[in-house]
Amino acid sequence: MKRVLALYMLVTTAALSPARAEMTVEAARSTVAPFYKALNAAFAPQSADLIRQATAPDWTSCRENDVCSGRDEVIAGVAARLKSVPDLTWQIKDVAVAGNQVTVRGEATGKPAGPFMGAAYSGKSFKVMSIDIHTIENGRMVRSYHVEDWIGAVRQLSTE
Template identity: 80%
Template sequence: MKRIFAASAAIAIATCPAAAEMGPEAARATVAPFYKALNAQFAGDSADLIRQATAADWVSCRGNNLCNSRDEVIAGIAQRLKSVPDLKWEIKDVLVSGNQVTIRGEATGTPAGEFMGAPHSGKSFKVMSIDVHTLEGGKMVRSYHIEDWIGAVRQLTTN
């Protein structure tokens, strides 16, 4: 079994030499504009930062077939930045496998009003995210993501 996996990995690397050469720092630099766009500090530049990091046909998926286009994501992020005016998203860990980059991130913020059904309390949240990005030509072409928004709501509503 190990031999089959190793052979498959070698074939994948041979067919995608640029990805095979990408280390964690290069991967971080490639996706960094996207994560910068998620921060309230850069809300005015958010759309341009997302366009910088993604291909025109990039999709972001929160489920196997629940994907949004780049323009839909830009609109959604703009809304999230309005509802959490101090939102900060940080890259915590980077893992590279071929042309896929997995990011463990952390988001913190204090909603300005009701947030995902939680009444405004003035409390802050801290949640973890896991994103798997497929890169081609130095751009993100597809992303799968999961965030612990239920945990955020729990933090906002418990004493």
């Protein structure tokens, strides 16, 4: 009986451990919010610090199966994007949580200051959707997979 009780206590304690508890949507949103704030032109001067706040030092961001970048490379890419789209706004639209994975449906809008991803400057704006899956450990993003509809942005900028 003592063995059964000890095993029950061990399993119950492990199941209720905060490290194993599923994140709430509110906690997940709070964890990833600095990263999405960093993608907004209004916060361009703080962008690098906001990304560092939300990510682990060895965070990896993958945009294709085998095309991944480290934190410093992403920070440089975000800075370049914010310069090319000086009014870029990125919003979190939906957040879903499964264990330590956070899925975010986002929306980006902006008007490029010049040619953009092969599209000639048209003075037009774009609006695109993004889907990101972030793995969270110890309150920070450690790995992200993301897809943005940049082809849709180019199409919007190129149409008459």
